[in-house]
Amino acid sequence: MITRHFLGSAFWIGIYFILATMPIFAMLIGPTPPGRGFWRELSIGFGFAGLSMMGLQFFLTGRFRNVTSPYGIDVVYHFHRNIALIAFLFILFHPFFLIVSSPKTLMLLNPLSSPWWMMAGAIGLLSFAVVILTSLYRIKLGLTYERWRVIHGYVSVIAVALSLSHIVGVGYYMQGHLKHYLWIALVAAWFSVLIYIRILKPLIMLRHPYIIEDVVKERGKSWTLTLRPEGHKGINFKPGQFAWLTIEKSPFSIREHPFSFSSSAMDTGKIQMTIKELGDFTAKIGEIPPGDQAYIDGPYGTFTIDHYLEPGYVFIVGGIGITPIMSMLRTLADRRDKRPLLLIYSSKTWEDTTFREEIDELKNRLNLQVVYVIEKPSEECNGEAGMVTADIIARYLSDDRMEREYFICGPEPMQKAVKEALVKLGLPLERVQSESFNFV
Ligand SMILES: Cc1cc2nc3c(=O)[nH]c(=O)nc-3n(C[C@H](O)[C@H](O)[C@H](O)COP(=O)(O)OP(=O)(O)OC[C@H]3O[C@@H](n4cnc5c(N)ncnc54)[C@H](O)[C@@H]3O)c2cc1C
Structure with a gap:
C-alpha cells in the first residue's frame, strides 16, 4: 500500500515536472532561431516556464481524484498556492532580465508606439499580479471569499490568454510545425480542464441532485443537514472525508462550501453534514426549508x-x-x-x-x-x-x-x-x- 502510494505521488510529480518544463524543451526542437545572448535567452526560458506553471494551475484546482488522492487535497491546494508565487517570480524575471540586459526594451512599453503583443504581455503580467495580490491579501483588502473567487477565476484566465497571445505575437520561438503542435496541445489541455471544471462537471452534478430532508439544530450553534440523493444512488465516502456543498443555486454557482460528512459511511442512502454558524453562508443554514435542492462535489480527502x-x-x-x-x-x-x-x-x-x-x-x-x-x-x-x-x-x-x-x-x-x-x-x-x- 505504501509503495503504491509512493509510486502514485512520484508519478504525478514527474508529470508535473515534464509539463512545466515542456515549453523550454519545445524551444529547442526543430528549426531554432539564432541565439540572442545569454540573458535574453534566460529571460525567455523563465517566461515560458512561468507561463507553463500558471497554465498547470488549472489542473491543480480541478479536484481530480487520481491526482489528489496520493497527497490529500489540502496538500494539493497548498502546492497550488506556493507554486503560484514561484511561477509569478519566473514571469517577472522575463521582463526584468530583458530590461537589465537591454534597457532599450523599456521603449517597447510605450502604449502609443508598442506592438499589440507587447501590450498583451504587459497587461497579462499585471493581471497575474492582481491574481497573486488578491490571494495573498484577500482579508486585508476586505474581499469576501465569493468575490475573491470570481476575481481569481476570471482574471487568471485573462492573464494566461494574454500571455499566450504575447508569445504568439513575438513568434520568435514558435517556428516549425512541431513547436506549433506542442503549444497547441499544451494550451488545449489547459483550456479543456477549464471546460471540464466550469461546464462538464457542473452538468454531471446537475443530473445528480440531492434533496434536503431535514435540518436539525445541534449543540454549539450547529445544524445537521440530511441530504438524500434524488433519482440516483448517491455517493460512497470514507469516514472522515468531505465534499463541496451547493444549496439551491445551480451547480454552476461558485457559492460552494466544503464540509465533512458527519454521518456513518455505512449508511449509503443518505448523507449528513453538520455545519457551525460562522459567516454569511453558514449563519443561514438553520433557515433552509426541507425540500430544497442541493449539489455535492465529492468525496475528497485522505483524513480517514x-x-x-x-x-x-x-x-x-x-x-x-x-x-x-x-x-x-x-x-x-x-x-x-x-x-x-x-x-x-x-x-x-x-x-x-x-x-x-x-x-x-x-x-x-x-x-x-x-x-x-x-x-x-x-x-x-x-x-x-x-x-x-x-x-x-x-x-x-x-x-x-x-x-x-x-x-x-x-x-x-x-x-x-x-x-x-x-x-x-x-x-x-x-x-x-x-x-x-x-x-x-
Ligand atoms: C475540508 C474542510 C472540511 C470542513 N468541514 C466543516 C464541517 O464539517 N463543519 C463546519 O461547520 N465547517 C466545516 N468547514 C469549514 C467551512 O467550509 C467554512 O466554515 C465555511 O465555508 C464558511 O463559510 P461562510 O460563508 O459561512 O463564512 P465566511 O465568514 O464568509 O468565511 C469564513 C472563512 O471561511 C472560509 N470560506 C468561506 N467560504 C468558503 C468556501 N466557499 N470554501 C472554502 N472556504 C470558505 C474563508 O477562509 C473565510 O475567510 C470545513 C472546511 C474544510 C476546508
Whole structure:
C-alpha cells in the first residue's frame, strides 16, 4: 500500500515536472532561431516556464481524484498556492532580465508606439499580479471569499490568454510545425480542464441532485443537514472525508462550501453534514426549508481511518472539528468494530459540546474512552478543565500508544499545540493525521 502510494505521488510529480518544463524543451526542437545572448535567452526560458506553471494551475484546482488522492487535497491546494508565487517570480524575471540586459526594451512599453503583443504581455503580467495580490491579501483588502473567487477565476484566465497571445505575437520561438503542435496541445489541455471544471462537471452534478430532508439544530450553534440523493444512488465516502456543498443555486454557482460528512459511511442512502454558524453562508443554514435542492462535489480527502488499519485510534478534537470524527465513530459502531478508541474532545463550554449525548451513547457500542476538555467548565461539566495539553494527553494514553493512529481536527492553534504535545510525548508525526478547515 505504501509503495503504491509512493509510486502514485512520484508519478504525478514527474508529470508535473515534464509539463512545466515542456515549453523550454519545445524551444529547442526543430528549426531554432539564432541565439540572442545569454540573458535574453534566460529571460525567455523563465517566461515560458512561468507561463507553463500558471497554465498547470488549472489542473491543480480541478479536484481530480487520481491526482489528489496520493497527497490529500489540502496538500494539493497548498502546492497550488506556493507554486503560484514561484511561477509569478519566473514571469517577472522575463521582463526584468530583458530590461537589465537591454534597457532599450523599456521603449517597447510605450502604449502609443508598442506592438499589440507587447501590450498583451504587459497587461497579462499585471493581471497575474492582481491574481497573486488578491490571494495573498484577500482579508486585508476586505474581499469576501465569493468575490475573491470570481476575481481569481476570471482574471487568471485573462492573464494566461494574454500571455499566450504575447508569445504568439513575438513568434520568435514558435517556428516549425512541431513547436506549433506542442503549444497547441499544451494550451488545449489547459483550456479543456477549464471546460471540464466550469461546464462538464457542473452538468454531471446537475443530473445528480440531492434533496434536503431535514435540518436539525445541534449543540454549539450547529445544524445537521440530511441530504438524500434524488433519482440516483448517491455517493460512497470514507469516514472522515468531505465534499463541496451547493444549496439551491445551480451547480454552476461558485457559492460552494466544503464540509465533512458527519454521518456513518455505512449508511449509503443518505448523507449528513453538520455545519457551525460562522459567516454569511453558514449563519443561514438553520433557515433552509426541507425540500430544497442541493449539489455535492465529492468525496475528497485522505483524513480517514480507512487508510490506516491500525490496532486502535486516538482522536483529538476541538469544537466543530468533531464532524469528521463523528462520521468515523458512527461508522466504526455500524461495523461493530471493537478496537480501542480514545476521544479527547475540547470545547468552549459544556453546553456547546456538539453531539455529546450521542457520543456518550456510542460508548455502549464501541470500545471507546471519552475525555471532555472544557475551556469554561460549569457545575454539571464532566471532564478536564482548560485546554488540551501534553499533560492531559499523557494522562489518558495507554501503553499501546505507539501502535495507534492519531487524528486531529480543530482550530489551527489547537492543532499546532496538540502536534507539539504529541512530539513531546515521543510520538512520531507520521502517526498523526490532521484536517484543517481553512486550507482554501
Ligand atoms: C475540508 C474542510 C472540511 C470542513 N468541514 C466543516 C464541517 O464539517 N463543519 C463546519 O461547520 N465547517 C466545516 N468547514 C469549514 C467551512 O467550509 C467554512 O466554515 C465555511 O465555508 C464558511 O463559510 P461562510 O460563508 O459561512 O463564512 P465566511 O465568514 O464568509 O468565511 C469564513 C472563512 O471561511 C472560509 N470560506 C468561506 N467560504 C468558503 C468556501 N466557499 N470554501 C472554502 N472556504 C470558505 C474563508 O477562509 C473565510 O475567510 C470545513 C472546511 C474544510 C476546508
